[in-house]
Amino acid sequence: MGRGFPRPYFLEVKMAADCGSGSISSFRGLGHRNFAISGEACPDGKFIVSTAEEAYPVPTSSLIWEFRFKCGREVWKMRNRYMASVIVLVAAVIFSAPVVAQNDRPQHPEASKVQKATAAPAPRHDISGTWEPAKGPGDGIQAYGVSAMPNDGKPEHQLPYTPYGLETYKSHKPLIGSNEVLPTLYNDPRDTCEPLGFPRANFYNLRETQIMQDQYKVAVLYEYGEAWRVIWTDGRELPKLAEGGVLVGKEIREPRFYGYSVGKWVDDDTLVVQTVGMMPEDKVWLDGTGRPISDEVRVEERFHRVNHDRMELTVTIDDPKMYTKPWLAMNKFAFRLQDPHKDVTEMYCSPSEMEKYNKLFGNPASEDANKPHGQ
């Protein structure tokens, strides 16, 4: 292993005898600078390799590669080929280390251990549980904006702004993303401890998410900001947008940070949720990079419980004030079911703590940050 690293490299390989029986083969490893590398062979014979960096670095390459395998009798042959890939991978990781010591090459005790795992089917009409982003809690930070359309300047990620939408976007000064400003210059409502609101709760710091439901409603408890919302599944109609709020029956009701949500089960394991009646654009942002959202937005969420342990969330934004057409903001964002006894940590915004942080660190650290040292 490379000397001076806090953790050793390791590579753990789990192999299943038959990928057609529902068992899963996988490997995971740690490399130079703690880059995590992992892979899973799926029961349908496909193979997904995922790699992820740690320490909040920005990866420099696409992180998901797929390997197509055949199942059944060809598994052993495939396994040998797969091992060849792993050897190349290990070689790449070790070769990149600052110090390569032949004799202390790590050997994880779990290496080559055969293990079978099969997820149970999804329960009918039930998305309750404590859910964490499948790739780890940090996967939901979305520091570059909504996960399916990162704010990276690429033409394919350009949002269909209306002129007013673009003007609103340009007036925003975010602390993260490709247009980040210094901590003294932001105007993100998040940093004065305003509620994130919806749909931003899905698009910024989406972490441990607790979902509880009964026959009338589904409650979603977000870790960030300790915010919650209720999705009604009792058959009521979605409120209609009205001047200054929404029309619930004959009553005009106020706009809300987390809006008015109605959900319908479209099959045994998919809940489709419509939400309207959120705050206007001077109160909320769409994501951490300052994209706009307005009180005319209609949001569709699809909660698809793929199996007992995995759920995917897909979100579509339809905001005629800000965007010329509906667009996909989150595409099958994956969650992994957590231990029901897990005690979720609170993650709050405190004005007094924010003030202290800015005074002690944010302001002095930002001072003259764009000037060469010593000037």
Place this chain on the structure above:
Amino acid sequence: MRKSAIRVFAVAAGLLSGSLPLFAHHGTAVLDTSKTLTMKGTVTEWDWSNPHCLLQFDIKNEGGQVVHWIAETQNPAEMVSLGWGKASFKPGDEVTVTLMPVKNGHPYGRIKLVVLPDGKTLVTIKEGLTPKAPGESSGGSKSDDYPKQ
């Protein structure tokens, strides 16, 4: 499969070629991401608070003068998952701090790791805590073929 092997190598090589750190609350605009400093110091205060925890400590520079440093970590929720806590430090603790300094040359920085008096190391990095970067898919969004079991 040969093609796949090349792909794996390309992924590994791409990952290892470089990176920029990124936090959830603010980015790297204030930081000199090319530098890493390691220093021994004495803890004066440990603020377990949002949006970032702050470790304050004194070091002696080469001239024997005391320099007061303030360094941030992630937020408490993140740090709990990394094994840190409100009781991780107390004033007087002798620690070795590795951090990324700010650009302006003042004694501020972002902590990478801290070695405690008993030799235990606390890190600010962990497998799986990975924010999305431009052009990257989100969990599952490129994995449309993930098995429907």
